[in-house]
Amino acid sequence: MAIIASNFKTNHTRKSTKEFICNVNEYLKKNEISTEVIVFPTSTSLDNFDTIPSFFIGAQNAYATQRGSFTGEIGTEQLDEFAIKTILIGHSERRHILGETQEQVAQKFNFYKELGYKIIYCIGEPLEVKEEGLNSTLEYIYEQFIGIDTDYENLILAYEPVWAIGTGVTATNEDIVNIHNAIKEKISKPLLYGGSVKVNNVREICSLNNVDGALIGTASWNQEDFIKIIENTKDI
């Protein structure tokens, strides 16, 4: 069964997030769909949502702390308020725009691992590395596993080539399969693909060998489209 995740990034308000989550939940319940669905709203939109057990709400980011003086960050005290036990770690926007180093990413991973969180851990190469070929790409990706316990039971991986994120340029099926096969040879964990996944290509992508679902940004922000994405993959 495919895992379908939506990363809201810096989109939606508390009001529209609530509406989105309630409607997706109703759709899943009414149609008895058991797909594992994960939505990552902004931290200001986190709340106590009453969702079915296969529908998880996660944090896009949090600091490796319970509480403290980390201006602009949230910790587990804030996540506990809403019973959030799912977190996205290592997203390329945090690595490349917010400057998180592999050491910081690994520290965060280990902190949330110790607390038993479901971790969706992102890896992926920028365009200049892809252009150097498959070996360089895999080398780059493997470096993103430094300090990460890839045997962690509550781990889901997401391969997101940076050049495909938010660009409308989806990786080719061949690109996806090459990378997914190589990662799966080393790590036996669910592996999602992310990077310009859309309503009309999600089924094909999720049907590829060693693709266990999708982590979607842009195309998932409209609730009707997100429901179509779930509908299109419900039997994979």
Ligand SMILES: O=C[C@H](O)COP(=O)(O)O
């Ligand atoms: O976390 C999601 C990814 O960054 C993909 O974003 P995108 O679907 O807008 O390309």
